[in-house]
Amino acid sequence: xxxxxxxxxxxxxPGKTVTISCTRSSGSIVSNYVQWYQQRPGSSPTTVMYxxxxxxxxxxxxxxxxxxxxxxxxxxxxxxxxxxxxxxYYCQSYDxxxxxxxxxxxxxxx
Amino acid sequence: xxxxVQSGAELKKPGASVKVSCKASGYAFTAYYMHWVxxxxxxxxxxxxxxxxxxxxxxxxxxxxxxxxxxxxxxISTAYMELSRLRSDDTAVFYCARGGGGYWAPVAYWGxxxxxxxxx
Numbered sequence: 001x002x003x004x005x006x007x008x009x010x011x012x013x014p015g016k017t018v019t020i021s022c023t024r025s026s027g028s029i030v031s032n033y034v035q036w037y038q039q040r041p042g043s044s045p046t047t048v049m050y051x052x053x054x055x056x057x058x059x060x061x062x063x064x065x066x067x068x069x070x071x072x073x074x075x076x077x078x079x080x081x082x083x084x085x086x087x088x089y090y091c092q093s094y095d096x097x098x099x100x101x102x103x104x105x106x107x108x109x110x
Numbered sequence: 111x112x113x114x115v116q117s118g119a120e121l122k123k124p125g126a127s128v129k130v131s132c133k134a135s136g137y138a139f140t141a142y143y144m145h146w147v148x149x150x151x152x153x154x155x156x157x158x159x160x161x162x163x164x165x166x167x168x169x170x171x172x173x174x175x176x177x178x179x180x181x182x183x184x185x186i187s188t189a190y191m192e193l194s195r196l197r198s199d200d201t202a203v204f205y206c207a208r209g210g211g212g213y214w215a216p217v218a219y220w221g222x223x224x225x226x227x228x229x230x
Contacts, residue, residue: 001172032214033214037155037217039155044205044220044221044223045147045205045207045217045220046220047216047217050216051216088154090155092155092157092216094213094214097169097213098169098171098172099157099160099171099213101147101154101155101156101157102154103154104154104155
């Protein structure tokens with residue numbers, strides 16, 4: 001199995017842009033789609049990005065996803081940060097049959 | 111609208127088993143994979159496994175193999191996750207999460223979570 005490594009925490013000011021990375025330990029990041037989930041305290045996760053860069057309906061276009069084959073990583077970028085974006089963010093991908101979640105990144109908007 | 115409603119919180123003793131249910135509504139139950147995800151207190155999300163409600167086929171994370179069993183009852187659109195030989199470090203919230211038509215498809219809907227507490 002592979003691992004997905006995320007920074008433990010990131011912080012940025014309202015109105016700014018932040019990028020959260022997710023690095024795959026083995027196997028190509030390109031080969032299997034990456035999803036991103038947002039989890040606010042006390043709530044179930046919600047999907048904010050799927051299939052690398054697709055936004056579910058209802059997710060603002062301030063959220064964008066990308067992959068970088070050179071670093072074998074995926075990224076979630078949030079622009080125009082709002083205090084409501086403060087949450088934990090998890091990347092997720094899969095291999096032949098199993099799913100893997102990243103360890104999660106706590107985003108603080110201060 | 112799609113809803114996943116999970117059973118209520120459980121308190122179990124070490125060594126016991128727990129069975130969590132997830133009742134689905136608002137969509138064709140057998141058309142979408144169901145995943146189960148665990149979250150220990152203050153920790154991240156951990157994938158437990160999936161079930162294909164159409165065939166009943168399952169796949170479990172290696173960590174849980176031998177202790178977890180996922181089943182479904184298509185007549186009542188309900189998925190179940192049973193975890194046996196519980197330990198104190200199994201204390202966690204368990205989520206059911208509806209995926210897509212294949213195991214690889216992303217989750218679009220999550221249940222509200224079921225807290226399982228393991229304590230003597």
